[in-house]
Amino acid sequence: MMDRYRTIIEPFRIHAVEPIRITTREERLAAIETAGRNLFALHADDVLVDLLTDSGTGAMSRDQWAAIQHGDESYAGSPSWFVFLEAVTALWPFRHVIPTHQGRAAEKILFSVIGAPGKVIPNNTHFDTTRANVEASGAEAVDLVIAEGRDPSALHPFKGNVDVGALEALLASRGPDVPVVFVTVTNNSGGGQPVSLENLRAVRAVCDRYGKPLFLDACRFAENAWFIKTREPGQSERAIPDIVRDMAALADGMTMSAKKDGLANIGGWLALDDDALAESCRNLLILTEGFPTYGGLAGRDLEAIAQGLREVVQDDYLHYRIRSTAYLGEALDAAAVPLVKPFGGHAIYIDARALLPHVPALEYPGQALAVALYVEGGIRGCEIGTVMFGRQPDRSERAAAMDLVRLAIPRRTYTQSHIDYVIEVVTAVADRAADLRGLRIAPPQPVALRHFTARFLPIT
Ligand code: F0G
Numbered sequence: 001m002m003d004r005y006r007t008i009i010e011p012f013r014i015h016a017v018e019p020i021r022i023t024t025r026e027e028r029l030a031a032i033e034t035a036g037r038n039l040f041a042l043h044a045d046d047v048l049v050d051l052l053t054d055s056g057t058g059a060m061s062r063d064q065w066a067a068i069q070h071g072d073e074s075y076a077g078s079p080s081w082f083v084f085l086e087a088v089t090a091l092w093p094f095r096h097v098i099p100t101h102q103g104r105a106a107e108k109i110l111f112s113v114i115g116a117p118g119k120v121i122p123n124n125t126h127f128d129t130t131r132a133n134v135e136a137s138g139a140e141a142v143d144l145v146i147a148e149g150r151d152p153s154a155l156h157p158f159k160g161n162v163d164v165g166a167l168e169a170l171l172a173s174r175g176p177d178v179p180v181v182f183v184t185v186t187n188n189s190g191g192g193q194p195v196s197l198e199n200l201r202a203v204r205a206v207c208d209r210y211g212k213p214l215f216l217d218a219c220r221f222a223e224n225a226w227f228i229k230t231r232e233p234g235q236s237e238r239a240i241p242d243i244v245r246d247m248a249a250l251a252d253g254m255t256m257s258a259k260k261d262g263l264a265n266i267g268g269w270l271a272l273d274d275d276a277l278a279e280s281c282r283n284l285l286i287l288t289e290g291f292p293t294y295g296g297l298a299g300r301d302l303e304a305i306a307q308g309l310r311e312v313v314q315d316d317y318l319h320y321r322i323r324s325t326a327y328l329g330e331a332l333d334a335a336a337v338p339l340v341k342p343f344g345g346h347a348i349y350i351d352a353r354a355l356l357p358h359v360p361a362l363e364y365p366g367q368a369l370a371v372a373l374y375v376e377g378g379i380r381g382c383e384i385g386t387v388m389f390g391r392q393p394d395r396s397e398r399a400a401a402m403d404l405v406r407l408a409i410p411r412r413t414y415t416q417s418h419i420d421y422v423i424e425v426v427t428a429v430a431d432r433a434a435d436l437r438g439l440r441i442a443p444p445q446p447v448a449l450r451h452f453t454a455r456f457l458p459i460t
Contacts, residue, residue, distance in 0.1 A: 008323045011316040012412060015062055021045050028375050036455025037371050037439060039380050048378030049418050051407040054346040056102075056259035056266060058411030060304060064263065067307040071300025076291055080299035080306075087306035091241060091313070092218075092248045094271035096278035100289050101296025103219055103257025104129040106270035108136075109288070110215075110255060113280045114179040115139035122170055123182040123217070124149065124162045125189040128388070130182075130217060130255075139179075142170065149190045152340045152351050152402060157231040159342070160187030160224075161199040164206060171210040181207050184217040185224035185247065189384075192220065192344020194227035197235070197246055204250045213252035213274065219260040221247065223345030226318040240313040260346070263308030263411060267301050317412075321345070324419065325409055331423040337430045340404065347408040350426070352385065355433050361386045361399030363438025363459055369429070370405050371456075372436055377425030381405045387441075388451045 023031075023046060035041035044050060050057065072078040081099075088097050100106045107130050115121065115137025124145040126134065134141040144166045148156040162183055171178060183203060187193045207214045225243040229235050235243065248254075253272030258264045272278055282292050289296035297305075311317060322345055329343035338354035356365040366385035373379045385403030392398055407422065429436075439456040446453045 008320055008327075010324075010412070010415060011320050012061070020048055023048065023378055025375065028378055032371060032374055036442065037367070037458075038452075038454055038456060039370055039374060039382065040452050041455075042374075042380065046378070047374075047380045049414060049422055050380050051347075051409065051422070052380045052382050054260060054408040054410050055257065056264070057413065058263055058265075059413045060263065060265070061307070061311055061412075063311070064304045064307045067303035068300040071298060071303045073299045075294070077293055078299045078302070080302040081293040083306045084302035087309045088269060088271065091221075091244045091309060092254060092271055093245070094248070094253060095273045095275070096271060096282075098270040098278070098281055098285055098292060099295030099297055099302065100268045100270060100285070102259060102266060103217075103255055103268040104133060105289055105296055106255040106257075106268050107133040109281050109284045110180075110270055111137045111139065112284055113277065118177055119179055120170070120174055120177050121180060121182060122162075122167055122178065124160050124184055124187045124195065126182070127184060127188050127217065127219075130184075144170065145187060145190055149187065149193060150401065152191070152338075152349070152354075152404075155342060157194075157342070158196040158199060158227070159193035160185065160190055160195040162195070162203050164199070164202045167203065168206050171206065171212065175210050175212075178210075178212055180253075181212050181214050182217055183214065183251075184219075186220045186227070186345050188220065188346075191340040191349050192223070192346045193342075194224045194231070194345070196232050197228055197243070197250075198232065200247060200250045213272075214250065215272070216247065216251045216254045217256075218247075218254045219257045220345055221256075222261040222312040222318060223322065225313070226322050227345065230322075240315065240318065244313065258305045258308065261312045262305045263312050264301065264305045267297050267305045269295070321411065324416070327416070328407065328409070328419050328422065331420075332426055335423070335427040335430065337426060347406045349384070350381075350405040350407070351402070352383075352405050353403040355430060356436055358434065359436065359438040361403055362390070362397055363440065364403070364456070365436075365438065366403040366405050367439050367456060368436050369433075371439070372429045373405070373425060376429050377421065379407075379422055379425055381407045383451065387454065391445075391450060 031046040111133045117138035119139035126141045131141040148154040149159045258267030329348045338351040340349035352366040352369040359365040366383035386400045389400040438459045442455040
């Protein structure tokens with residue numbers, strides 16, 4: 001019945017509302033000036049539509065809030081731990097599940113154990129905290145996504161795929177230095193692009209030839225599974241949990257941020273099959289996160305995640321999720337705004353370098369565009385470009401590979417009218433893109449991770 005109509009409705013009704021404070025352009029100009037034109041420094045009450053991240057910013061369901069009331073805060077062996085364990089292993093039947101307070105805590109523990117100077121860790125594309133945790137261990141992080149995954153306009157159904165030939169070459173030349181092969185599903189840093197089952201099988205085969213474990217950075221696994229169902233030959237009739245279990249069967253372990261496809265506001269885990277490695281990781285867990293049956297979480301968080309995992313694999317939810325992201329992309333594309341294509345699962349990326357060709361990369365076109373979207377309509381996106389990646393270890397500066405603005409969509413949070421408003425605002429800013437000017441960083445420059453704290457000045 002539903003298929004006769006074009007409109008994909010949100011598969012939920014609103015149960016509790018959060019007010020959005022409507023601001024004027026003058027108020028936003030004052031707020032962004034106070035924030036040093038850095039969107040991370042804004043008071044979130046001054047934001048109308050917050051597309052900074054899809055991480056931990058989604059709405060929980062009635063049943064997740066109800067599950068929170070079942071939270072049992074026993075230090076050891078809480079019933080909530082067993083509920084969590086059952087929900088995780090129903091999709092990811094690894095022998096060991098180690099709960100953490102978020103994804104990067106799982107990364108920190110794993111790479112502290114298996115990373116070291118001289119080691120190298122391949123991934124399709126490391127997310128920035130993943131790369132930082134690999135490098136903090138002294139190891140080297142190498143990105144081996146297929147060529148299409150580096151080109152914003154190349155069309156490929158699985159742009160997150162690993163370049164299997166490049167992986168094979170790395171293992172042939174440096175095999176003994178590789179403790180693990182990672183694949184990120186979906187490939188966030190490459191635009192939220194999926195990885196096919198066929199590619200995962202090919203990666204598995206190479207790992208088997210060299211005797212290497214394969215781990216998934218599975219933050220957006222359900223969105224990846226939906227792309228497999230809708231794009232990969234022979235998958236369309238399959239249930240999402242079965243596709244997820246296929247992904248799991250190809251891997252030896254995973255890191256996870258429950259702030260994405262756990263549909264929760266906090267949480268994560270590390271899961272794996274290797275008994276000895278699990279024991280080393282649990283020993284570190286106890287030092288930094290907590291006892292192994294709660295990790296970095298309260299019992300109530302474990303319950304919310306368990307229920308989130310049951311909801312995130314439902315077809316109605318994923319259909320709406322992926323379609324509503326594409327809805328924003330299609331409308332901006334029709335308005336000739338340059339975008340990363342095809343559209344990823346959790347975000348739409350505007351190609352700021354293409355939209356602002358008169359602003360050199362070292363004058364931060366992505367930041368200039370992100371500031372303009374905020375001033376024009378109170379929309380907060382995130383620069384992913386030369387501000388984030390341009391600074392070199394020797395403190396010199398280089399243009400990043402791309403200058404993008406990410407509009408990340410929190411899960412189940414904004415309605416179609418919010419997105420229609422975003423479309424209007426972005427289109428209006430794009431129409432006068434030629435008037436936008438670049439920015440420079442006010443001295444002194446932050447020493448590290450400057451995109452979080454730098455202050456910017458207009459170039460006049
Ligand atoms: N891996 C990927 C692919 C991610 O996107 C993130 C977080 C993490 C790991 C780390 O998880 O935040 O729970 O520690 N990405 C967020 C983002 C922050 O905005 O893309 P975490």
